[in-house]
Amino acid sequence: MTYGYSGKILKVDLSTGEIGIENLSEENMRKYMGGKGLVYHYLKDSVNKNTDPYSEENPLYFMTGLATGIPTGGTSRMIMGTKSPITQGFGISESGGFVGPELKKAGWDGIIVEGKSEKPVYLYIKDDKVQIKDASHLWGKGNGEVNDIIKEENKDKGIKLSQIGQGGENQVHYACVINDLKHACGRNGMGAVMGSKKLKAVAIKGTKGIKFKDKDKITEISKWYAKYQKDKPLSKGLYLYGTAAGVESLDKSGILPTRNFKDGSFEKAKEISGQTMADTILAERGGCFACPVRCKRVVEVNKEDIKVDPKFGGPEYETIGSMGSMCGIGNLDVIAKAHEMCNDLGLDTISTGVSISFAMECYERDIITKKETEGLELNFGNEEALLKLIKDISEKKGLGKILSKGVKKASEIFGGGSEEFAMQVKGQELPMHEPRGKIGVGLGYSVSPTGADHMQAAHDTMITEEGPMLDSVKTLGITKPADPKAYGKDKAEFYALNEKWWGFLNMIGMCDFIPAPRGSMPIDKFIELINASTGWDVTPEECMEVGERGITAARKVNYDLGVDESYEELPKRLYQPLENGALEGVSMDRDKFIEMKHYYYEHFGWDEKGYPKEETLQRLGL
Amino acid sequence: MIIEISDVFLKENQDKSKIEVEINEPKKIIEVLEEIGIENLGYAIFYLNEIKVDKNTTVNNQDKLTVLPIVGGG
Secondary structure (H helix, E strand, O other), rough: OOOOOOOEEEEEEOOOOOOOEEEHHHHHHHHHHHHHHHHHHHHHHOOOOOOOOOOOOOOOEEEEEEOOOOOOOOOOEEEEEEOOOOOOOEEEEOOOOOOOHHHHHOOOOOOEEEOOOOOOOOEEEEEOOEEEEEEEOOOOOEEEEEEEHHHHHHOOOEEEEEOHHHHOOOOOOOOOOOEEOHHHHHHHHHHHHHHHEEEEEEEOOOOOOOOOHHHHHHHHHHHHHOOOOOOOOOOHHHHHHHHHHHHHHHHHOOOEEEEOOOOOOOOOHHHHHHHHHHHHHEEEEEEEOOOOOOOEEEEEEEHHHHHHHHHHOOOOHHHHHHHHHHHOOOHHHHHHHHHHHHHHHHHHHHHHHHHHHHHHHHHHHHOOOOHHOOOOOOOOOOOOHHHHHHHHHHHHHHHHHHOOOOHHHHHHHHHHHHHHHHEEEEEEOOOOOOOOOOOHHHHHHHOOOOOOOOOOOOOOOOOOOOOOOHHHHHOOHHHHHHHOOOOHHHHHHHHHHHHHHHHHHHHHHOOOOEEEOOOEEHHHHHHHHHHHHHHOOOHHHHHHHHHHHHOOOOOEEEEEEEHHHHOOOOOHHHHHHHHHOEOOOOOOOHHHHHHHHHHHHHHHHHHHHHHHHHHHHHHOOO | EEEEEHHOOOOOOOOEEOOOOOOOOOOEHHHHHOOOOOOOHHHEEEEOOOEOOOOOEEEEEOOOOEEEEOOOOO
């Protein structure tokens, strides 16, 4: 008997139509605890250096974690994995929402999708009943319409859905998977791989529920947390203003990515902030499965010239940055429209916005002209151009065809020195966090197995002094604060320890906004919750080791696939000075950065080229 | 001095996010804020006349202080 997970993974081969079960042992679940760890467990022997991510040999995973489905909040994560068409390496992308918990309620810890269908299909799962259904009538349609049709034809409005839009169908490299229209497995091209398999959607209905070892304890902690978090600043900020709560402070600190990371301050920052959103287009505060924090935004615009449907939720900070300050756009209505379009078409808002921002800079520098833009005045701040290019990218039309490949490929096509400001690592566009003011975030962008990624560790700005933030993580062995602009051995260790904890949260299927340090739940209480669910005796030390195992496992897969240290270069622009804001004139120091990265390797027991040493692999059971 | 405080730090009975206070002598930011009943300052960042400072910075009557929640990404 297992508690907190079922030990069953659904296996579907779209080439043959076979449906089966893969059993997951307690030993492996304890070793990996879900998510990224399980993706490693299955992916490592399934792909090699020559596997085309769009071929039938590349599997696609929908995984949950041990925490997924515990009714406390933050326990909503679904973790997708594949060989990424963006990085050609270990691909992972996570999402909140409801799909993960629904999958577990249906009795499955995950889904392995193999092969490739000849015609469009969707997967329908109702507990043990699993069907591959025809989706020919859905192909070419947007996520909003398809969501309605699938619910209608299965006569169940409660179905939870993972979907791809036209972006995934057309294999835009950074096409994403949209969950219940509002949540995204945004990164690493999961939607493109799903589209290559002609899998339009996964529709899930779970009625079995999840068995917990100590249900009373879970209820007690859940009730306690719902009340406890209400007046805690970290939760309250997310509730009141969403993930965009920090736009103004980032701007004042000179670290709001603006105009393709040329600038650190945006003159219209206040107009695109979470506070302004709350005062203008916010229709309601939404949330994920069982979560009392409710950080999600639901926005509505109903003006003569622009309408935004609330069924697609609302823009997160990442979207506000990538479509707003990065493109020089200070109009929340337009940003909300861009968000709606991306969710309907199934495009990652970060990569889409950064790609358009890159094209705007190329246009302003005359690297591309109206010939390439087909007459479009592609200056920063052009709202119509932003919305037109989103559509063109999804259809791979005109300039959109080049931008659909991402900025790395686009810079190779455009030339003119544009690679210096192509803001990507391993082919993946930078999220909306400025490494020149947060050196640890820069380290994360560089060493992340998935390319530039902001969700690898707590950001530098969180634990800068003695106080409650530092106190909240002492149980993890993090005993000293760190200066956001510092390099060196201490900083590398600070980052590595934080990364192990976040790595663990990402594996277990837990939102980073609930447990400390980013959230208000004390770490000991969170671990108590996991033990109440499983009946295990997990300790903070074990959590850190699981996190470390996930980080090293992902690195091993990447190196085996040829994605090694040479893919860890940061964009050249980061070694050049910011052109405005509080950090005007500040740049990163490459020598110090590389030295810090090697301290980081050392901390993890990797060699000077970043490959895990044999004794490290043995210690972690890899 | 003028203090702008994010709603995140206001209690239910504190409805003003912009406060004007008179200080008779230079004081540390943390002292001024504690005197007017603002708590949880370990989760705040401070901008004095638009420049980022720490909680022990001394302020005067003619200053403008902005108190915003810590940002951590995500």
